[in-house]
Amino acid sequence: MLRDEKVFMAMALDLAMMARDDVAPNPRVGAVVVRKGRVVGRGYHERPGLPHAEVLALREAGERARGATLYVNLEPCCHLNKRTPPCTREILSSGIGRVVISLSDPNPHVNGKGILELREGGVSVETGLLAPQAFAVNRGFLSLMKNGRPFVTLKGAASLDGQIATATGDSQWISGAPSLKYAHQLRQEHDAIVVGVGTVLKDNPLLTTRLPGLRKVHHPVRVILDSLGRTPPDSRLFETISESPVWIMAGEHAPEDRVARLEDKGARIFRLPAGPDGKGLRLSSLLAALLESRLLTLLVEGGAQVNGSFLQERLVDSIRLVLAPLLIGGEDALGWIGGRSPKRLVDAFRFPGPLRTRRLGEDLLISVDLWD
Numbered sequence: 524m525l526r527d528e529k530v531f532m533a534m535a536l537d538l539a540m541m542a543r544d545d546v547a548p549n550p551r552v553g554a555v556v557v558r559k560g561r562v563v564g565r566g567y568h569e570r571p572g573l574p575h576a577e578v579l580a581l582r583e584a585g586e587r588a589r590g591a592t593l594y595v596n597l598e599p600c601c602h603l604n605k606r607t608p609p610c611t612r613e614i615l616s617s618g619i620g621r622v623v624i625s626l627s628d629p630n631p632h633v634n635g636k637g638i639l640e641l642r643e644g645g646v647s648v649e650t651g652l653l654a655p656q657a658f659a660v661n662r663g664f665l666s667l668m669k670n671g672r673p674f675v676t677l678k679g680a681a682s683l684d685g686q687i688a689t690a691t692g693d694s695q696w697i698s699g700a701p702s703l704k705y706a707h708q709l710r711q712e713h714d715a716i717v718v719g720v721g722t723v724l725k726d727n728p729l730l731t732t733r734l735p736g737l738r739k740v741h742h743p744v745r746v747i748l749d750s751l752g753r754t755p756p757d758s759r760l761f762e763t764i765s766e767s768p769v770w771i772m773a774g775e776h777a778p779e780d781r782v783a784r785l786e787d788k789g790a791r792i793f794r795l796p797a798g799p800d801g802k803g804l805r806l807s808s809l810l811a812a813l814l815e816s817r818l819l820t821l822l823v824e825g826g827a828q829v830n831g832s833f834l835q836e837r838l839v840d841s842i843r844l845v846l847a848p849l850l851i852g853g854e855d856a857l858g859w860i861g862g863r864s865p866k867r868l869v870d871a872f873r874f875p876g877p878l879r880t881r882r883l884g885e886d887l888l889i890s891v892d893l894w895d
């Protein structure tokens with residue numbers, strides 16, 4: 524693979540990201556037409572119903588597409604009966620000689636058939652270029668296709684022994700400044716963030732993205748799991764409500780007056796059924812509510828109970844754990860995953876892929892993905 528090829532695919536991925544929030548539930552797709560080492564066409568899919576990335580790039584290239592190479596981060600579609608005509612047809616009639624793709628499209632109507640159609644039409648096709656980056660760009664869409672729900676990232680910051688607080692609840696601060704910056708980067712990358720009401724009561728967090736120097740700040744929709752409507756109406760969340768919405772996930776028995784006060788503060792109120800064993804809230808209903816508003820990626824930021832519930836219900840796709848160089852120790856400290864442990868180790872949550880590590884200042888970032 525030529526080095527330049529990566530540059531062209533990176534360009535396609537940058538184009539794909541231009542659609543950031545508007546394109547869901549469709550994938551983020553960018554395309555670049557390259558002739559004799561020069562870019563002659565560019566395009567990205569902006570919104571459902573609008574033309575696909577390849578079509579726009581080919582349109583710009585016009586006659587120059589003949590014999591050129593098309594770089595696109597997702598397999599071109601080939602199915603009829605949807606809002607836009609199939610891209611494979613456009614590619615074949617454009618005279619493109621070669622197509623380089625990052626990922627195949629898991630949409631069951633496509634899923635390899637687009638590639639096959641191109642090859643049968645005499646176009647040479649290669650796949651896999653910058654696949655990890657392409658995966659990151661479309662985690663939400665891929666999760667929707669594979670599991671019918673948003674992609675869930677569980678994020679924690681703990682001491683070396685996996686604790687997030689002492690027995691008295693002292694927890695600030697465990698990790699260092701670079702880790703904090705990383706946490707905000709994660710917020711930037713997710714459509715929604717969720718914490719339990721316990722975290723709101725204890726830390727009074729803002730849950731917004733605060734990254735100095737960013738060209739375009741994105742705040743996740745802030746979701747509070749609050750079965751009894753205990754979120755204080757004067758919490759800092761509401762000071763920033765013009766920047767990003769606050770969604771309160773209340774239980775069926777949350778007192779009406781409390782919920783009404785939060786609604787007055789500008790929160791959007793949902794009533795969710797109880798979780799398993801009649802406790803907490805049904806997380807699958809939360810994920811369904813996100814999907815309905817086209818929010819395809821969710822960042823879980825604790826506390827321990829909430830982390831434990833997501834893990835127990837097997838609703839975690841990816842983990843980002845920051846470990847700081849300190850030991851809290853003690854059986855009475857608070858571990859980062861709450862709830863009950865499984866009876867047997869075979870029932871523990873074991874990831875199929877390897878752990879990846881990276882330094883964040885003095886801390887260690889451990890990343891692990893269920894899909895690896």
Ligand code: AOF
Pocket residue numbers: 549550551552553567568571572573574575576577597598599600605606607608610628630633
């Ligand atoms: C491509 N290029 O730019 C995109 C693709 O409703 P439609 O007509 O926009 O079709 C949506 C489906 O097309 C979507 O589910 C996914 O499988 C594919 N998206 N394909 O070749 C694009 N956005």
Ligand code: ZN
Pocket residue numbers: 575577599600601608609610611
């Ligand atoms: Zn298409």
